Amino acid sequence: MARAVSSRRKAINTAVAWAIGLLIFFPILWTILTSFKTEAQAIADPPIFLGFDWTLENYRIVQERSNYMRFLWNSVIIAGFSTILGVIIAVPAAWSMAFVPSRRTKDILLWMLSTKMLPAVGVLYPIYLICIELGVLDNRVALVVIIMLINLPIIVWMLYTYFREIPGEILEAARMDGASLRNEILYVLTPMAVPGIASTVLLNFILAWNEAFWTLNLTAVNAAPLTAFIASYSSPEGLFFAKLSAASTMAIAPILILGWFSQKQLVRGLTFGAVK
Amino acid sequence: MTTTQRLLGTVAGIGLASGMAATAMAQDTTITIATVNNGDMVRMQGYTDQFTEETGIGVEWVTLEENVLRQRVTTDITTGGGQFDIMTIGMYEAPIWAANDWLVPLDDLSDDYNAEDILPAMRAGLSYDGTLYAAPFYGESSMIMYRTDLMEEAGLEMPEEPTWQFIREAAAAMTDRDADINGICLRGKAGWGEGGAFIMTMANSFGARPVNEDWEPQLDSEAWNETLTFFTEMMAESGPAGYATNGFNENLSLFQQGKCGMWIDATVAASFVTNPEESEVADSVGFALAPSAEGVDKKANWLWAWALAIPAGTEQADAAKQFIEWSTSTDYIELVAENEGWANVPPGARTSLYENENYADVPFADLTLASIDAADPTNPTVDPVPYTGVQFAAIPEWAGMWGQVSQEFSAAYAGQQSVEEALEQGQAIMTDALEAAGY
Numbered sequence: 001m002a003r004a005v006s007s008r009r010k011a012i013n014t015a016v017a018w019a020i021g022l023l024i025f026f027p028i029l030w031t032i033l034t035s036f037k038t039e040a041q042a043i044a045d046p047p048i049f050l051g052f053d054w055t056l057e058n059y060r061i062v063q064e065r066s067n068y069m070r071f072l073w074n075s076v077i078i079a080g081f082s083t084i085l086g087v088i089i090a091v092p093a094a095w096s097m098a099f100v101p102s103r104r105t106k107d108i109l110l111w112m113l114s115t116k117m118l119p120a121v122g123v124l125y126p127i128y129l130i131c132i133e134l135g136v137l138d139n140r141v142a143l144v145v146i147i148m149l150i151n152l153p154i155i156v157w158m159l160y161t162y163f164r165e166i167p168g169e170i171l172e173a174a175r176m177d178g179a180s181l182r183n184e185i186l187y188v189l190t191p192m193a194v195p196g197i198a199s200t201v202l203l204n205f206i207l208a209w210n211e212a213f214w215t216l217n218l219t220a221v222n223a224a225p226l227t228a229f230i231a232s233y234s235s236p237e238g239l240f241f242a243k244l245s246a247a248s249t250m251a252i253a254p255i256l257i258l259g260w261f262s263q264k265q266l267v268r269g270l271t272f273g274a275v276k
Numbered sequence: 277m278t279t280t281q282r283l284l285g286t287v288a289g290i291g292l293a294s295g296m297a298a299t300a301m302a303q304d305t306t307i308t309i310a311t312v313n314n315g316d317m318v319r320m321q322g323y324t325d326q327f328t329e330e331t332g333i334g335v336e337w338v339t340l341e342e343n344v345l346r347q348r349v350t351t352d353i354t355t356g357g358g359q360f361d362i363m364t365i366g367m368y369e370a371p372i373w374a375a376n377d378w379l380v381p382l383d384d385l386s387d388d389y390n391a392e393d394i395l396p397a398m399r400a401g402l403s404y405d406g407t408l409y410a411a412p413f414y415g416e417s418s419m420i421m422y423r424t425d426l427m428e429e430a431g432l433e434m435p436e437e438p439t440w441q442f443i444r445e446a447a448a449a450m451t452d453r454d455a456d457i458n459g460i461c462l463r464g465k466a467g468w469g470e471g472g473a474f475i476m477t478m479a480n481s482f483g484a485r486p487v488n489e490d491w492e493p494q495l496d497s498e499a500w501n502e503t504l505t506f507f508t509e510m511m512a513e514s515g516p517a518g519y520a521t522n523g524f525n526e527n528l529s530l531f532q533q534g535k536c537g538m539w540i541d542a543t544v545a546a547s548f549v550t551n552p553e554e555s556e557v558a559d560s561v562g563f564a565l566a567p568s569a570e571g572v573d574k575k576a577n578w579l580w581a582w583a584l585a586i587p588a589g590t591e592q593a594d595a596a597k598q599f600i601e602w603s604t605s606t607d608y609i610e611l612v613a614e615n616e617g618w619a620n621v622p623p624g625a626r627t628s629l630y631e632n633e634n635y636a637d638v639p640f641a642d643l644t645l646a647s648i649d650a651a652d653p654t655n656p657t658v659d660p661v662p663y664t665g666v667q668f669a670a671i672p673e674w675a676g677m678w679g680q681v682s683q684e685f686s687a688a689y690a691g692q693q694s695v696e697e698a699l700e701q702g703q704a705i706m707t708d709a710l711e712a713a714g715y
Contacts (some may be wrong), residue, residue, distance in 0.1 A: 040554055043529040065321070113602045128355050137357055216344055217351060221308055222357040232339035235313040236470075237524055237542065239532075239554070 028252065034245035035059070042242040058246035066229060068250060075225035075254075076217065079208035082147035083201055086155045089148075091197070094159035095185055099168055104159050109160065112153040120150075120213045125133065131218060138220040146218070147208045155204055160194025195268050202259070204265050209255050226251040287398055294414065307361040308335035310349050312342050312582065316414050316544075316622045319366065320603055323611060327430040327602050330608050333595045340688065342469075353378045353587050361596040365410055365585050367401040367653070371670045373585070374404035380586040380593050382408045382600070389601045395645075401653045401664070410583035411604040414544070415624030417470040417647035418477065418577045421531065422538040423557060426450045437575075438504060438567045440481070443538065447514035450532035450537030455634060459514030461536035463508070465523035468675050471665040471689075472682030473578055474540075479503045481568040486678075486706070488671065491715035493706035495681070495699045502569075503559040504695045508688060520689035532556060539564055543647055546640035547619055563643040574658055578667035579651035579655045581625070596649050624648055677709040 005013075034042050036054045044219075060070070065130040070206035097105050128137075128147065166189065174188040190197065212227040219228060233240060257268070311317045317339070338360070340348060349363045353373060365373070373379050385391050385408075391399075394412060402410045420438065427434055430449035435442065447459030462550035463474040476486070477705050494500065512518050512539075516530060524541060528548060531539045532555040539545070552558040552593045566577035584604065586596045600610060606628055612621045619638050621629065656666045663669035668678065673674045681702040688698035 040532075045532070045533055045535075065318070124351060125355065128351055128357065132355060132357050137359055200312075216340070217348060220310070220338050224338070228338075228340070231341050231344050232313055234341035234344075235315075235525075236342045237312075237314050237544065238548070239525055239528055240313070 012128050023079055026061060031252075032249050034242055034247045037242050039239055042245070043083050043239055044213075059250070061243055062233070062246045062250065066232065066247070068229065071224060071226045071229040072249075072254065074140060074219075074223055075227075075251075078147060078223070078225050079145045079205050081144045082151065082208045083204045084244075085144060086204060087149045087159075087197065089201075090152060090155040090159050091190065092185060093156050094163050095189060096159050097156070098163035098166075099171060109157065116153055117148075123247060124217060126219070135216060138222050138224075140223045143159045143215060143218060143223055143225075146214050147211055150211070150214070151207055153199055154207070158200040158203070159193070159196065162193050162200075163201045163266075166192050169173045177179070195265065198262075198265050199268070202262055206255055206259065291446075305332065305592075305595065306336055307592050307599060308336045308359065309340060309584075309599070310338045310345060311348050311359045311360040311364040312338065312345055313339050314544075314582065315547075317582070319616070319620065320413070320608075322620075324613070325598060328441065330602070331595075331598055333598060335599065356589055358587075358589055358591075360587060361590045361592045362584050362599060363587055364413070364582055367579065367581050368585070368665065368668050368670060368675070369404045370410040370583060370585065371404045371664065372452065372573050372672055374409040375690065376405070378588055379409045380588055380590070380597075382411055382586075382597070382663075385411075385597070385601060389605060390628075393606070393628050394576060395625060395627055395648060397579055397648050397651060397653065398583075398625060401579055402581060402583050402616070404485060406425060408583075410585035411600045412581040412583045412625040414579040414605055414622035415579075415648060417579055417624070417644065417651050418474075418541055418545045419543050419546075419647045420538055421451070421546060421565055422446075422564065423534075423536070423560055424562040425557075425560040425561070426537045434562060434564045435656070437565050438566045439634045440478075440569050440576075443540075443567050444506070444510045444513070446539060447510060451514040456535055458516040458530070458535060459537040461516055461522065461527040461530050462511065462519065463523055463541065464511070464515075464520040464525065464686055465526070466679070466683040466686040467523070468678040468682060470523040470682070471520075471686060472678045474576075475503070475507065475682070475685055476667045476678075477566070477576040478507060479576045479692050480574045480657050481566070481572055482506070483569065483572045483574070483658040485659050485661050487661060487663075487710070489660055489662050491662060493703050493709050493710065494704060495703040500699055504685065504688065504699060508695060511689065520686045539634070542580070543640065543644040546644065547623075550619075552641060563640050565643065572658060575650050577647050577651050579648065579653055580667070669714075672685065673709055673713045673715075677706060678708075680705045685703065 033049070035046070035058055037052050038055060038057070041048055041052045042266070097109065131137045131142055134142070170192070171184055171188060174184050179188060210227070215225050215227045216231055219225070230244070230247050230251050233244040321337050321339070324337070328334055328464070328496060345364065349360065349365065352359045353363070356437070365575060370379070382391070391408060394408075395415060397410060398412045398415045420434070420443070422434060427446065427450065429484035430446060432449060434446075443460065448575040449459070451457060463471040465471045476694060479486070479500060479593075479698045482499050482503040484503050485494055488494055516522065517537065522530075526544070527536065527539055527541060527544055530536050533551055546563060549555045549561050550558050556577050566575045568575045584600045586593055586600070590596060604625065606626060609621045609626065609629060612632065618635050621635070623629070623644055624640075630641060635641050651666050653664050653666050661669070663671060668674050684701040684705070687693050687696050
């Protein structure tokens with residue numbers, strides 16, 4: 001039986017939830033507001049919240065100076081394909097770990113995760129030299145592969161967690177009905193794990209979209225994504241906060257919209273199996 | 277064809293297309309330039325079309341934040357990545373990279389370019405073994421920018437060559453905590469190019485030196501203790517709250533909003549603080565040479581240039597050289613002056629600019645030149661040192677080592693440790709780093 005919650009308590013909970021939500025969202029909101037200010041208003045002290053002359057000048061300047069669509073397209077390609085490729089590799093890997101574990105499965109999982117503990121700069125030179133040797137510096141394919149490899153441990157871990165919640169008996173039944181391994185994964189396991197796979201895809205797309213170390217260090221002109229677009233507006237010798245905010249808003253807008261529309265899917269996937 | 281096969285096919289197709297597109301672009305006569313997002317550099321990007329029209333050479337820009345740029349171009353040049361045909365580098369990198377044969381010497385620039393016109397201090401800082409390796413796009417030193425109205429209210433007059441003692445007294449007199457006015461704003465932010473650069477120049481003007489002729493660290497000297505003690509006491513009396521995390525941009529913001537009586541920083545800031553569109557105090561800013569301690573003839577001003585260099589190994593060295601000649605020429609300066617006024621031309625690179633009577637009307641022109649002339653990268657300290665550079669020593673280890681030392685200093689500014697402890701830590705860091713590097 002559900003516990004009765006008083007309307008006063010409900011109101012308090014709602015207010016607290018909104019307060020936390022706004023607190024988390026505030027830096028993004030402030031960036032968006034700053035993008036509509038002049039440079040002088042952007043640094044005003046005390047800060048101006050809404051009472052300023054709204055201007056689109058910063059967006060005009062950013063559009064004029066940078067080829068936004070090229071950066072955006074590169075971000076879409078790199079984030080999209082690294083996620084898809086990662087999931088294609090991670091689904092069978094997570095399946096084997098969840099349903100046919102060996103003595104070393106847990107060790108392997110931990111080892112995979114431990115690769116995330118290595119500071120990226122520690123392998124910058126080896127990766128850079130490999131890219132030179134293969135002729136793939138400033139190349140989207142190289143970045144797709146590298147970003148996929150960076151995020152692969154997280155994809156495998158997330159899918160492994162979701163798969164563990166699925167009763168193995170269902171897969172056994174499919175096998176007894178004559179399903180091949182491929183069909184078992186594609187037509188039995190995957191449809192049941194769709195919420196988990198969807199949230200994994202979304203989360204990894206966001207991670208790949210925001211990845212800044214490799215995308216800045218391995219690109220120049222052809223493969224530079226939106227992280228490079230933002231970096232081009234940061235200046236240590238000059239106050240260009242309004243322009244930087246406009247560039248940042250343009251860079252985060254697509255992923256913000258995607259996250260907004262897919263939030264139900266994301267929450268459902270992240271809480272999948274939390275309550276049996 | 278199944279969905280999976282279609283998906284894989286698409287992945288492979290787009291991947292192949294991406295690779296082919298990259299190859300196709302590389303075949304064009306286009307040079308790629310890595311640069312910083314500073315005002316003058318951004319302005320230059322706006323005029324690039326004219327260069328392309330004149331020469332038929334296309335230009336691709338990779339603009340990055342200074343620290344990212346430094347890491348990016350260093351990785352590329354040390355591995356021979358060949359991603360850039362021109363790199364924007366500073367006075368720190370130029371002699372080190374030239375010594376490693378990583379840069380193309382600029383010893384065959386055309387007669388029209390008139391390389392002799394480059395300011396001697398800039399030329400010296402961007403050369404190695406007497407050969408120029410990077411052409412200065414703009415140069416800077418540091419100087420005092422002060423509020424003439426507040427100075428007058430305090431009943432003081434800024435001397436032409438002020439001492440630190442005068443600056444401290446003037447700062448105290450100008451400070452009005454109730455009105456949110458700090459007598460002096462200085463860099464305290466950790467980083468060899470931020471607070472680390474400033475404190476080096478201040479130490480020079482107190483007669484201190486980071487190392488002796490044998491590369492032995494000298495942070496345990498009396499002069500260093502005096503420098504850091506003076507700095508922390510003055511900032512506690514008259515500096516803004518939280519100055520330990522203030523760098524160029526933070527102080528620029530404070531000064532432009534009328535919250536600083538004095539600010540000692542880059543000469544390029546003069547055009548920002550006197551611009552009425554950006555600065556609330558534009559019409560009441562005066563300039564003076566950086567100070568020195570009583571009886572010391574070295575001033576607390578640095579020397580820096582953002583310069584264009586060609587990495588060795590580029591296949592487009594000729595096109596790159598053409599661009600460098602165009603963008604650092606007197607013709608380019610006149611182009612900017614014609615379109616945006618003389619106050620917006622790249623300063624500090626050419627002697628002829630300071631002989632131009634049109635530029636003489638710019639209020640900070642004379643002081644900028646005097647500040648640049650006052651800095652001597654080959655003889656930066658009172659006692660001799662074995663390196664070149666004013667606010668840095670041009671050795672590869674400096675950035676990492678002095679970055680760590682400046683973190684210790686910033687911790688002292690923030691009150692997390694004493695001046696003595698910071699200097700002791702700094703001495704240990706330098707001893708380890710210099711010994712490990714074999715100095």
